[in-house]
Amino acid sequence: xxxxxxxxxxxxxxNGFTLWHYTTEDVDTDVDDADYFLDARDLxxxxxxxxxxxxxxxxxxKGGIFRVLAVSDTSVDVSNMTAVGATNT
Numbered sequence: 001x002x003x004x005x006x007x008x009x010x011x012x013x014x015n016g017f018t019l020w021h022y023t024t025e026d027v028d029t030d031v032d033d034a035d036y037f038l039d040a041r042d043l044x045x046x047x048x049x050x051x052x053x054x055x056x057x058x059x060x061x062k063g064g065i066f067r068v069l070a071v072s073d074t075s076v077d078v079s080n081m082t083a084v085g086a087t088n089t
Contacts, residue, residue: 001030003037011051018043020050022066025057028081032066037076044068044076052081062086 004024012019024031031054037044050066064081071077 001026001033001036002039003031005039008040008043008050016045018045018048020044020048021052022050023053023056026054028052028054028062028064032078032080034077035075037068037078038074041071041073041076044071046071050078051084054081 003022007024008020008022010018011021022031030036031052037050046068048068050068052064052066054062054064062081062083063085064083066078066081069077069079
């Protein structure tokens with residue numbers, strides 16, 4: 001699987017840092033696979049963060065943040081997703 005660039009958009013940019021939004025029907029454990037974001041290698045920078053909505057076709061979609069860990073001409077790696085709003089007690 002790979003990212004759909006149509007679903008990746010800039011939320012904010014400042015001081016060389018970009019906060020992105022990405023939405024997908026894919027599960028977060030696929031999104032954090034190495035090179036999932038390879039098609040975005042010219043856009044992403046190490047340290048950027050991707051606010052994401054995953055599993056959007058499911059009854060309980062997930063939300064969280066991925067951090068861009070490495071970018072080169074041949075590879076892009078992001079962190080595992082840190083869930084946001086996963087529990088309600």
